[in-house]
Amino acid sequence: MQRPSARSISRKHAMRFGAEVRTDSTRFQLWAPKCRSIRLRLKGRRTLLQLEAIDDGWHCLDVEGVKPGARYKFVLPDDSEIPDPASRHQPDDVDGFSEVIDPAQFQWTDDGWTGRPWEETIIYELHVGAFTEEGTFRAAMDRLDHLVALGITAIQLMPLADFYGRFNWGYDGAMWFAPEASYGRPEDLKAFIDAAHARSLMVFLDVVYNHFGPHGNCLALVAPIFTRKHTSPWGEAINYDGQGASVVREFVVENALYWVTEFNLDGLRFDAVHAITDDSTTHILELLAARLRAARSHRHLHLIVENSENQAIWLRRNSEARPIHYTAQWNDDIHHLVHEAATGENTGYYADFDNMEARCDKLARALAEGFAYQGNIKPHEGMRRGEPSAGLPPTAFVIYMQDHDQIGNRIKGDRITRLANADAVKALTAVYLLSPQIPMLFMGEEWASQNPFPFFSDVPAELRETVRKGRQEELKSTPEHEDPVKPDVEEAVDPTSPATFASARLDWQDLAEPPHAEWLAHYRALIDTRRMEIIPRLAGIEGFASDYEVLGAQCVLVSWRLGDGATLRLYANLDEVTRTGLPSAIGRRIHLQGFAEQGTLGPWTVLWTVEV
Template sequence: MRSSNIEFGPDIKDRMIRFRLWAPLQERVRVRIEARGEWEMQPQENGWHLADVSGARPGDLYKFILSNGIEVPDPASRFQPRDVHGSSEIINPTFAWQAKHSNGRPWEEMVIYEMHVGAFTEAGTFLAAIDKLDHLAQLGITAIQLMPLSDFPGRYGWGYDGVLPYAPDSSYGRPEDLKALVDAAHRRGICVFLDVVYNHFGPEGNYLPLYAPIFSDKHKTPWGSGINYDGVGCRIIRDFIIQNAIYWLTEFRMDGLRLDAVHAIKDDSDLHILREFSERVRRAIPGRQIHLIVENEDNNSALLTRDVDGKPQHFTAQWNDDIHHVLHVAATDETFGYYKDYAGNISKIGRALAEGFVFQGEQMEYRGKARGAPSAGLPPTAFVSFIQNHDQIGNRAMGDRMIASHPIEALKAIAAVYLLSPQIPMLFMGEEWGAAEPFPFFCDLDEELKKKVKSGRREELSRLPGFEADDVPDPTSENTFRSAKLCWDNLGRDKIFGDYYRQLLSLRYERIVPLLMDARGHSANYDATAGFVSVKWRLGPSILYLAANLSDEAIEARIPHKACSIFRVGDCGSGHLGPWAVVWSLSPPKTDG
């Protein structure tokens, strides 16, 4: 039983454990092990403090004691059984894996399912989630993406206010339970991705500033000071973050990561932290297919560049908010907030499907500045498409899903568009059966922070016309969290969506996925007029063709007569498409009409 090569956290050796803390702002540090005693840690070069404790073992609980007597958990704690303010537990890293440790699955095969562990089941645990994996496998899901797990304060939360990035939150279970979930998923051919937050730390339980220069004075984020990726001491901070990613991918055998809001990661170094991150992570795990996804409001296509063989040089793909926005506006007619920039021009749907980004350097009114960079040169698989996710549901005042107020015909049409598109699709939990449970924002903080969150939430949502701030659910209430839990009893009651999604994903696997290895940039063109959208992708020797009427009125439309129709929904007559009608066709180049 030995630790990995990660330099942070307790190092388990044969007869003793080495405790390590990078605390350059402290002259003296002790480690206290409950029911065992205290040990003075020896100062080292570069601000490190070490203590070798013989007889210490997994299961022991410990804290570090700073010069002024303040007790803090290990910033690289592997588990916090008493939450963020409590002692850290030494964890045995060994696990009896059952699934073969394979090379993973190709990116082109991914159908992602985003889930919040706490709301996914009534129990809200890693082990309870295992019971639902057969459902996902039968649906056609090939990857689950877990919302952030790094230990956050309280009993419930979205996870984006985590403060201990190496410790899976105890409200979901123990580390070995998370490994059991990953193992069970792999046995079913399902990959596991983890959402990680490297742009900020949460406001409660972050003790790092007491002993290390974790924050930067020159960079600001929406959540406060930026992480110090380019100042004094930044080398160790960069290592702390990069090794955290490697830890999740190796210790827990994750297949990939989704990096939250990378546009908020500020770094003036010659080698930006994101570039170093992608290079070192891929180099550390050379024998497996590791997929790195970003969320990036700036639509920086440079992060997604491919090499001459079409392989990602840095990041595999980006969440494509633009495809969500154009399809959402088409299905709902909502034009408030940022949706206004996507309304009134149906050609934006064609551009999002064919080229990825709608805004590729043009001025965006909502932002008050230009947004994005050219993206047509990227393959469609560089984009993750969706019509729902935690943000786009949870950042609505009531956290309501589209199914709550919009026609089923419209929802089925946009689902057919995004699930069969060459972009990589992502479902949000429960979407596949038309779950109506809301997914509002929720968190559990101390009383002072609760007041600030409630006030800030109302102020943020007041920017969106049409919402009454007084109606917003209290984000700090346990009832708000419980309202988000999926009701699995509804799974078999209405099969309209369930059978439909299963049909689409089966078709995707059989007819679309085999073409995606040949997907390249500059391979698509589009046309869009008066509600009619057509897109044509050249995928190696084949042409994939979409014709869609995303409106309430029937329209004249030409569908390529020499192409083989592989899917139709709605009234798809000769020379016309009825309301919310979608046709997908496939043909080799020589027979394209």
């Protein structure tokens, strides 16, 4: 791992889309095949400028004297005005003027930074707007030392593409190239990333290529960005394989390259790729991975997917055990299993793990092989899910006990420490933080924050009731709705309310107070054990390197052959009852949570051993 040098450099991603600052001018380019002509409005000037229509629906104009900071819009044939779909900054929200940005003006200090190997990754997922009271990139930068002290090696930012209004989870981004203006300017985000690299922290960004937000996307007015050939859970599907799809695909690829190049990110997390439909010869996911890896071949680049279909094909390794397409996938199967074990919730999507015997087998299998469902029928869905994953290394999976979805997709956004007893949560923390899979924490988890993380989305007044009702419908598939003792879905917090967003902000003042300080010490100790005992043994770990056994109700034994030839074993009793008559532990103890002696595991006991 190399540390940044003191030499200052600039970074700029050249692309066909948007406004490009040149020596004495700025070139404006817009792909608008639906429009016979496009004019340019520069804020403060009366005269509109006519763009030149060139081949394939492109409109272009080079304007002398336009400098960074200039504001502009495009004027359509009907005299309506739109911001630049490839705007680098929207200072006045998604409907306002776009601002010309010269990315070369920001001076980076991380010239020597090449990232970190994937095996060293410990992810911390955060929402910039709720991470601090101020909700800005600059304020988040002040908390970086906390993450370093915790032992985090990678920050994963929830989506930043500019969205409508004052608050949003980020998955309703409308302007894909513009970092959300309420968090700060583009150079503020760059300063945050630069500061993270100075502390040897990687930074990943969550990107959404399966839909646009419901308000602010102007691309559909000028180009065939959507298709009726496919459907999407969010409405119209993005056109990856129809007429005009070649430029749509280019727009998406350039967006991904823009983030990792101009902002020097260490990786991307691709949201809900199962909802991306593409019948092209080369799927957009294959194209994205190939172009990104080719562009960043000189450094570590980590590409993560969320995929409810559990498709192992995207996680394949080459003969040198390196990812061909994507580095890893979020492992929701394990989340559901450990959540059910801790809380006893067995309705909604947790109904797939209701049977205790099956649940134990699925948990052990998911820890050992990645997917719990590998072509099996999921009872709750009544559908066959997944592909065989035993041949993948455990590092092809991201393991977690909480994330934004699994907290936020509850009626009130409750965290697991409000739903389960402390012994259960600490035991499951010991399972996932020491697993050979790559662990991820959700912000505030490390001190058992009591603040919820409900779903929030600011929308125009005329859409608020639609969003509220839509949210209530979504919550009907959750375990709370199906549990008669839990609040009815109609009591869900209002996602469009500023108070809902405010409730999600972290309670940093509680960090040093009991019991939060004790929780923080628990997490730090586990991460320190991972750093010393697990990470050094992960390089070179292969597939088909695990085994598992169900020892009884809620009791499992899982073993892995690590990259250095050592054997890592997990003995876990995830129940309130002591289990006896179990196999004696083999190897040197590296962590014990609970009580264990020969052949016995106490309630909520997790024992890890390593045998060299």
